[in-house]
Amino acid sequence: MKIIQPQDLRAADLPGLESPFFALEKARRFIQNNPNINLERLLGQPATYGLGARAFNLQRNTHIENVLREIRDGRLLLVFDSIDGEPSSPVVRWREEVGGEGRWQVTDTGVDHEIIAGVNALNQHGITPGDLRVQGSLGVGSLPSGDFAMEYRLKQREQASRQDVQSGGSPSSFSKNVSPVSPLTKATESSTTEAPPEVHLEIGIFTDGTLNNAENSRELEERVATECVEAFERGEMSLEECEYRLSLALGGSYGNAPSNVAKLATHYAETKGKSGNRVIHRLWVYAPGIGTKTGEGDSLVGSISGMGETGIVSQVRDVFANAANRVSELELPGQIRVLKVDLFGFSRGAASARHAVYEIQKGQSGALGEAFRKEGIDWPEETKIRFVGLFDTVAAIVNPLLLDFAPGNSLNEPVRVSLDPAHVERAVHIVAADEVRKNFSLNSLHNADGSLPEAFREISLPGVHSDIGGGYPDAQREDVLLTPYHLIPTSRHRWPEQTMQWDNLEELRSTIASEGWVGERSSPDQLSERYESATAGFGAEADSYLGIYKKVSFHPAPDGRVELALRMVREVRGEYSRIALKVMYELAKESGVPFGDINRSESARLPEDLEPIAETILDQVASGSDSPSLSTEQRALIRQRYAHYSANYNPLRTMVKGLVATFRLGRHFSPNAPADSGKRTIHPNN
Numbered sequence: 001m002k003i004i005q006p007q008d009l010r011a012a013d014l015p016g017l018e019s020p021f022f023a024l025e026k027a028r029r030f031i032q033n034n035p036n037i038n039l040e041r042l043l044g045q046p047a048t049y050g051l052g053a054r055a056f057n058l059q060r061n062t063h064i065e066n067v068l069r070e071i072r073d074g075r076l077l078l079v080f081d082s083i084d085g086e087p088s089s090p091v092v093r094w095r096e097e098v099g100g101e102g103r104w105q106v107t108d109t110g111v112d113h114e115i116i117a118g119v120n121a122l123n124q125h126g127i128t129p130g131d132l133r134v135q136g137s138l139g140v141g142s143l144p145s146g147d148f149a150m151e152y153r154l155k156q157r158e159q160a161s162r163q164d165v166q167s168g169g170s171p172s173s174f175s176k177n178v179s180p181v182s183p184l185t186k187a188t189e190s191s192t193t194e195a196p197p198e199v200h201l202e203i204g205i206f207t208d209g210t211l212n213n214a215e216n217s218r219e220l221e222e223r224v225a226t227e228c229v230e231a232f233e234r235g236e237m238s239l240e241e242c243e244y245r246l247s248l249a250l251g252g253s254y255g256n257a258p259s260n261v262a263k264l265a266t267h268y269a270e271t272k273g274k275s276g277n278r279v280i281h282r283l284w285v286y287a288p289g290i291g292t293k294t295g296e297g298d299s300l301v302g303s304i305s306g307m308g309e310t311g312i313v314s315q316v317r318d319v320f321a322n323a324a325n326r327v328s329e330l331e332l333p334g335q336i337r338v339l340k341v342d343l344f345g346f347s348r349g350a351a352s353a354r355h356a357v358y359e360i361q362k363g364q365s366g367a368l369g370e371a372f373r374k375e376g377i378d379w380p381e382e383t384k385i386r387f388v389g390l391f392d393t394v395a396a397i398v399n400p401l402l403l404d405f406a407p408g409n410s411l412n413e414p415v416r417v418s419l420d421p422a423h424v425e426r427a428v429h430i431v432a433a434d435e436v437r438k439n440f441s442l443n444s445l446h447n448a449d450g451s452l453p454e455a456f457r458e459i460s461l462p463g464v465h466s467d468i469g470g471g472y473p474d475a476q477r478e479d480v481l482l483t484p485y486h487l488i489p490t491s492r493h494r495w496p497e498q499t500m501q502w503d504n505l506e507e508l509r510s511t512i513a514s515e516g517w518v519g520e521r522s523s524p525d526q527l528s529e530r531y532e533s534a535t536a537g538f539g540a541e542a543d544s545y546l547g548i549y550k551k552v553s554f555h556p557a558p559d560g561r562v563e564l565a566l567r568m569v570r571e572v573r574g575e576y577s578r579i580a581l582k583v584m585y586e587l588a589k590e591s592g593v594p595f596g597d598i599n600r601s602e603s604a605r606l607p608e609d610l611e612p613i614a615e616t617i618l619d620q621v622a623s624g625s626d627s628p629s630l631s632t633e634q635r636a637l638i639r640q641r642y643a644h645y646s647a648n649y650n651p652l653r654t655m656v657k658g659l660v661a662t663f664r665l666g667r668h669f670s671p672n673a674p675a676d677s678g679k680r681t682i683h684p685n686n
Contacts, residue, residue: 001030001084003042003067004077006112008331011148012132012141014118015094016080018087019108023071023078030078031064036325039063042076056215057295074112082133092119094129102128118145125152197274198337201330201380202282202594203323204268205356206261207315208289209347209391210303212471213253214262215294220247220254240477248654251298253289257574260391260470260581261346262286263603267585268342269594272330279333282594283326287319290348304671305398306407312352312395312415316359317367319352324371336380342387342593344584346469350393350429351417351443357385358416361423387591388419388427389584391469392435393443408441408675410683417443418685421453426591429458430580432468433627436674437647440465441681448684457587459626461580461617462638464646470581472574472644480648482512484668485551485563493562496550505548505566512566518544521640523571544570544640568645576642578604579614583621609637647674 004013018026031037043066070076080087091111096102104119104127121127125148132141143151208214220243228242237245247255268284288294291303291310302310327336341360345353359366364379372379395417396407404411419427429445445456452458466472486501496502522544549567554560585598598604606614613634620628630638649670652663675681 001026001081002079003027003030003037003071004079005042006075006077006114007144007146009077009079009114009118009145010141011118011122011127011143011145013077013079014092014104014115014122014145015090015129015132016082016084016087017091017115018078018080019089019091020072020074022088024068027068027071027078028064031067034325036322038326038329039067041329042067043070074110077112091115114146118148121145121148121152124149196334197277197279199332199334200278200280200338200340201327201332201336202280202340202342202386203327204265204282204284204342204344204593205319205323205353206265206268206284206286207319207343207345207349207352207356208259208261208287208292209345209349209469209471210290210306210394210396211252211292211298212256212259212262212289212346212349212469213292213294214258214265214286215288216250216253216292217256217258217262219295220250223250251292252303253292253298256471257473258470258603259289259346259466260468260577260584261344261349263470263581263598263601264344264389264585264588264595267596267598267601269596271594278337281330281332283323283330285319285322285326287315287322287349287352289346290315290352304407305400306348306351306396306415307399312348312355312397315349315352316356317371320356320359320368320371321374323368324375324377327372327377328375335378338382338384339380340384340386342389342588343385344389344391344588345393346391346471347394347465348396350390350469351395351412351415353388353390354393354417354419354443355415357388357419357424360385361420385424386426387588387593388424389588389593390427390429390445391580391584392432392465393417393429394440394465395443396439396441407439408681410441412443419445419456421455425455427453427456428584428587429456430468430583431458431460432464433460433462434467434643435464435646436678436680437465438673438675438681439671440646441683443685444682445685446682447686457626459583459621459628461583461628462630462635463576463580463643466646467577467643468580470574470577472572472577474574476572476574476644477569478572478644479569479650480567480645481549481650482566482568482645482648483508484649484670485565487667488562488564490559493559496562496564499564501564502548505564509546509548509566512568513546516636516639517568517643517645518546518570519636519640521637523573523641544568565649570640570645572644573607573642575605575607575610576638578606579610579617582614582618586618586622610642613638646672648672 031039039060040063043063067076071078091106091108092115093105093107094102095105104122106116106119127140131139134141140152140155143155223246224239224243228239228246231237231242232239265284265286269282270284271282273280290306290312291299293299293310299308299310301308306312308314343353343356345351360368360383363369363383364373369379395412395415397412397415398405398407399413402411402413404413427445431442445458446452461468483505486505488496488499488501492499546568549565551563551565552560581604585595589595613630616630616634617628650672
């Protein structure tokens with residue numbers, strides 16, 4: 001089943017036309033069951049991107065009603081394919097006559113002239129239902145309905161010319177009196193004098209990371225702009241506190257900003273062009289990140305394990321289905337001659353991109369081949385994986401069925417993260433030099449012996465995981481516990497400064513301070529109250545802070561409890577990830593990826609103090625350096641103002657009945673805890 005405009009009607013579509021009255025409800029169900037239908041194209045409207053989930057759903061509902069109105073008025077048509085059965089009230093019928101003859105008849109009034117012209121032409125040339133079932137280059141079913149008479153005459157001449165040549169004559173001896181050639185011309189005939197166009201297809205596939213979902217991010221922005229402004233004007237809470245509470249209530253994917261993968265996706269060209277005998281189509285598809293659903297709550301199973309209906313394998317399957325659907329809408333004039341694929345991913349989405357390569361290289365038997373087959377698309381004659389762009393690959397699979405409970409280990413079944421250089425023209429991996437979390441082991445492109453395939457690059461930049469892949473807001477109050485809480489003996493509650501726990505934390509504080517996370521380049525901080533309702537000793541605004549934090553509880557009675565932890569509070573900017581964005585963009589463009597100019601985009605604009613750093617990194621990467629060197633001042637600026645501190649023991653927080661609830665899963669457990677060695681685990685590509 002499909003919905004088309006009258007000018008796109010083929011001869012074979014005519015018997016499958018449903019009358020407008022019966023088409024309305026069927027079309028509504030068809031659209032609801034196929035969310036990837038391009039309604040904007042049907043309505044002749046430009047594509048829109050970057051809407052929040054709520055705005056997207058509202059717009060889509062409006063589009064659905066407009067499409068149904070167009071069907072009711074005959075400006076759009078619902079067509080049944082052979083596998084759908086027959087329409088309830090066909091607009092065009094085949095009527096048998098005496099002697100076995102028959103004619104096509106239009107059963108409805110007020111139909112489009114394309115339909116009437118097509119039916120008249122079918123009758124004029126004696127086309128039967130059997131003739132229409134033959135499509136492709138050897139039949140008439142694929143000829144346009146409105147121009148059927150002209151196209152059919154051209155086809156007759158081509159076939160007559162071929163027959164004349166085969167019989168030893170010359171094409172110039174073609175006579176107007178030649179008998180019409182049957183539409184059921186045998187496939188053994190030689191090719192036509194004018195070769196059909198070569199179809200070349202380029203697809204950009206963008207798979208986002210865990211709890212990264214561009215539409216959900218924009219949904220939060222929309223709600224903050226309305227609900228939080230109203231709450232602020234009523235004096236109920238600050239804008240920042242309202243946004244924080246909304247993000248907790250909606251889920252992590254709403255609180256994260258759009259990633260670099262999402263930003264790149266919207267700059268991938270969607271074009272159709274001709275070059276000689278080639279027809280070149282370009283399109284892109286985006287998959288929301290692992291553990292997320294657009295407009296819905298996040299999946300705990302998916303975000304923790306990378307498995308399930310929002311896991312890596314499902315993400316690849318879904319994005320392939322979306323791609324196949326987009327290709328089917330192109331109504332290509334023939335089989336795809338060459339398919340070029342560009343893939344981009346961040347975090348687990350980078351693992352998805354690598355798994356997608358594995359599936360593509362399997363050809364027709366892979367997941368993309370299956371998706372194409374479901375849409376009736378023949379597998380391309382030639383398939384190329386032109387570019388794979390990865391931001392800090394972290395597969396982190398947890399598979400209880402295989403007794404794999406450690407996300408940081410090298411076991412990733414059923415995901416295939418090994419990238420085969422024999423099937424990839426070029427791959428670029430940008431990795432986080434400062435990431436040390438135990439559960440965020442890196443899936444490198446380097447081989448076990450340390451070598452790197454010639455077509456691969458792995459570029460290390462300062463920062464942690466999302467400093468590379470994006471997702472941090474432009475400004476963020478980072479309030480982190482750098483250690484677990486240490487319980488003070490009851491006898492020392494009044495003098496915690498005189499305990500061994502305090503001394504150990506002070507020593508660690510000195511070590512971390514020497515790493516330069518807080519300094520003269522730090523931004524002034526608006527201190528948070530996310531751990532306590534009142535934080536003694538801190539005002540409304542202060543310099544960034546690194547020190548020992550004392551938590552006093554009055555339970556259990558009678559003595560209560562005193563705990564100590566190392567705490568750092570800073571104002572951290574998020575624009576640094578745009579440098580990795582620009583690096584990937586430039587290297588992808590160099591490899592022929594059809595990106596538009598991202599430098600004009602506000603989402604790629606850099607603050608003035610980062611521009612010299614970006615220039616240095618881009619110049620060195622262009623010169624072949626995979627570990628750009630920066631001055632001491634530049635590194636200090638990045639660390640104090642832009643680099644986040646991802647390894648922490650922060651408690652888990654959520655909203656319960658409108659209140660912020662805090663959960664600690666054991667004193668020493670945190671999903672963001674650093675590796676025991678203090679260094680990141682790196683798994684090789686092979």
